[in-house]
Structure formats: C-alpha cells, structure tokens
Amino acid sequence: MPKPVQIDADLYARAATAASRDGKQVETYINELIRLQLRDVERMHEIVSALDETATEDDAEGT
Numbered sequence: 001m002p003k004p005v006q007i008d009a010d011l012y013a014r015a016a017t018a019a020s021r022d023g024k025q026v027e028t029y030i031n032e033l034i035r036l037q038l039r040d041v042e043r044m045h046e047i048v049s050a051l052d053e054t055a056t057e058d059d060a061e062g063t
Contacts, residue, residue: 007033
C-alpha cells in the first residue's frame with residue numbers, strides 16, 4: 001500500500017526547480033504532490049475496504 005506524503009529531498013529539489021522556472025512558490029507544487037498522494041492512498045483504502053467486504057460476504061456464505 002502506498003505511504004502518504006513521501007516528499008524526499010530529490011523530489012523537493014525538482015519541485016523547487018519547477019517552481020523557480022515558473023515563477024511560483026515551491027509550496028504550490030509540494031501541496032499538489034501531497035494532494036495527489038493522499039488521493040491515491042484514499043483510493044487504495046476504498047479498494048481494500050471493498051475487498052474486505054467481499055471476503056466477509058464470502059465467509060458468511062461459506063465459500
């Protein structure tokens with residue numbers, strides 16, 4: 001499962017370079033990266049919950 005909010009030094013440096021090039025604050029890019037990562041984690045949790053629900057239903061039916 002993905003781990004949320006993994007911004008290592010290399011990724012931060014790349015975001016800082018892009019922000020500098022675009023005349024923006026690095027926080028703009030870092031915040032977007034965090035939002036994307038959290039969305040991925042939320043989606044993964046939804047999938048795991050659906051799988052757990054299916055497994056529970058299968059156990060209840062004896063399959």
